Structures are given as structure tokens and as C-alpha cells.
Amino acid sequence: MKTISLTVKLQICNFDKICEMTDWTHTDAKPLLLTSILAGHPELPNVEWELVVHKPVQCSNIEIWLRQIGPTYDYVNTKYHIYAKKGDHRIDIARSKNELETPGKLGFTKIPLLSIVETSSSMCNRDPSVGLLDLSCDIETDCYNPTKDLKNKYRNMLENGTFSDCVIKVGDEIIKAHRCVLAENSQVFRTMFEQSGMIESQKGEVTITDASPECVRSMLQFFYSGCPPSTANVDEVFVIAHKYQIESLKYECELIISSRICW
Structure with missing residues (x-):
């Protein structure tokens, strides 16, 4: 049996402003649901992963989780570590606990937006890191054919x-x-x-x-x-x-x- 490793990333610039516009500029505003590019490994052709971000309307928290697609919809024991980068700091969000979980919402976590995204009141001359949502998830899983x-x-x-x-x-x-x-x-x-x-x-x-x-x-x-x-x-x-x-x-x-x- 072989263990494979990979990292899924999701970066969204000006995420704070996107959330503000979604909350206040539309009377029929809907929650944001954003996903990363699907990531996989050549030795596991029937499995892919993506990071998911959900921002409810007029809520200061966002929801983050890892979604595993395939090979079945049964419980899985995938090892993962979801974290965010905020400036020079790394903020832990969720990690696996050596127990079976549903593959659709691995590590589901509600977290304050301000804890992982630096915000600014102006869009002009902002540092590139301001408003950046920078998420990563390190994944380990056993490859058994x-x-x-x-x-x-x-x-x-x-x-x-x-x-x-x-x-x-x-x-x-x-x-x-x-x-x-x-x-x-x-x-x-x-x-x-x-x-x-x-x-x-x-x-x-x-x-x-x-x-x-x-x-x-x-x-x-x-x-x-x-x-x-x-x-x-x-x-x-x-x-x-x-x-x-x-x-x-x-x-x-x-x-x-x-x-x-x-x-």
C-alpha cells in the first residue's frame, strides 16, 4: 500500500469587497459558493478534491470545507489539513481526526471572515495581500489498487x-x-x-x-x-x-x- 500526498489551493483577491457587494448591493442577494480547481493524483484516477467556500448573506462568518469526489459516496478516512495564510501568519482551520467522515464536507468549519482575511475600507492603492483569501489543504490518502x-x-x-x-x-x-x-x-x-x-x-x-x-x-x-x-x-x-x-x-x-x- 502506498500513501500519496497533494495540496489543493484556493486564492480569491478582494474577497472582502466581493462579500460586501454581495451583501449590500442586491436586494435579492444570494449566498456566495466558490470552489477551487479540482485536484487529483495520477495514481488515483477516480478521486478528486476541491476546497469549498460558502458565505451566507449578511453574515460575518464564512464556511469552509474540503469536498472529495469519488471513488464512492461512502464514508472516508482521508487525512487532510485545511489552513489559511493571512500576511505572514498561517491560521489552522480544520484537520482530520482519524475517524470516518462524509466525503462531501470534510472538515466543515465556520470561521469569522476577519480572522483569515485582512480588510481595508478603500480599494485604491491596497496592498495585494489585503482582501486576499488564501486557502490551502494538504491531503494524504492511501493508494490501494x-x-x-x-x-x-x-x-x-x-x-x-x-x-x-x-x-x-x-x-x-x-x-x-x-x-x-x-x-x-x-x-x-x-x-x-x-x-x-x-x-x-x-x-x-x-x-x-x-x-x-x-x-x-x-x-x-x-x-x-x-x-x-x-x-x-x-x-x-x-x-x-x-x-x-x-x-x-x-x-x-x-x-x-x-x-x-x-x-
Whole structure:
């Protein structure tokens, strides 16, 4: 499991004046609802976050929270820290408490506007920091992809030869493997291990003389993790896939080979 980190930011210039105009210049004034740009992480493509600011009409407080969108609408345990910058000071607004929360209003907080925004009675010659609403939220969340995790476990099992019960001899190399994985992916391997009279079944040894070690490793990588072969040796892998009746690997090879054809 991997922990990823990112920061969501929201900056609004002259926020104090915007609030004043919203409160007093319209008889049918409505609350302000502002959001940051959606932020995400490439390792969590189904999840995004945004900071939300809500300013009720004629109220000195504003409401701030973090909204998580996806992957579901269940309770989440995302770690976050919402804070504001006011001049040279940082004001803490909310932080996670190691408990499940609704994703739509993480860290919901009501806070006086004047506590996080410097105000001025004049718009002329104001310092840029005056009236600036400067919010940030640091986020940490666990990135867990069950499919990717399973692939990594099987890949490690192949690379480390964990509790292997057979070997493949190819060229000068001996590659440790597992009968159940070979048999599940290839009817030819299954037949070898099922028939007690065959040397592969008796000794747990499979000798391949018509393929390179790199080709055999590509085949095994596909068995254990589903990774397709590289374009460099796809032709050779296609041949071994045909020999051992590995239909899914043949299909992957055909896709790669056909992509090289210029129409």
C-alpha cells in the first residue's frame, strides 16, 4: 500500500469587497459558493478534491470545507489539513481526526471572515495581500489498487521462486516456476503434468530448446502478471504462444503485430 500526498489551493483577491457587494448591493442577494480547481493524483484516477467556500448573506462568518469526489459516496478516512495564510501568519482551520467522515464536507468549519482575511475600507492603492483569501489543504490518502497489488505479488513469486515446484530449462538458464500456474495458462503444460509417465511430471522439469530465455521469461511474465510482451520480441513470443496453446497471449501478440502494420 502506498500513501500519496497533494495540496489543493484556493486564492480569491478582494474577497472582502466581493462579500460586501454581495451583501449590500442586491436586494435579492444570494449566498456566495466558490470552489477551487479540482485536484487529483495520477495514481488515483477516480478521486478528486476541491476546497469549498460558502458565505451566507449578511453574515460575518464564512464556511469552509474540503469536498472529495469519488471513488464512492461512502464514508472516508482521508487525512487532510485545511489552513489559511493571512500576511505572514498561517491560521489552522480544520484537520482530520482519524475517524470516518462524509466525503462531501470534510472538515466543515465556520470561521469569522476577519480572522483569515485582512480588510481595508478603500480599494485604491491596497496592498495585494489585503482582501486576499488564501486557502490551502494538504491531503494524504492511501493508494490501494487490489488488481495491481495482486499482480505485484505474483510477479514477486515468479522472480523470487517462492515455493516453486518445477523448473524450466532454456539455454543455459534455469527458471523456477509453479506447476499450477503453468497448467492454468496452457493446456500443453497441463497435459505434461497430468500424465505420470512424462518426465516433466516425474522430475518437475520442462526443457525448451526452440526459444530464447528472454522469450520464455516474457511468456511467464504474462502467466503471472498479465503483462503483454514487448515489441522487441513479440514475434518470438507469438510462436511459443502458438506452440503451448496460450490463446490469450496469442491475442496480445496479434494486437501488437497488427499495430505495426501501416495501412
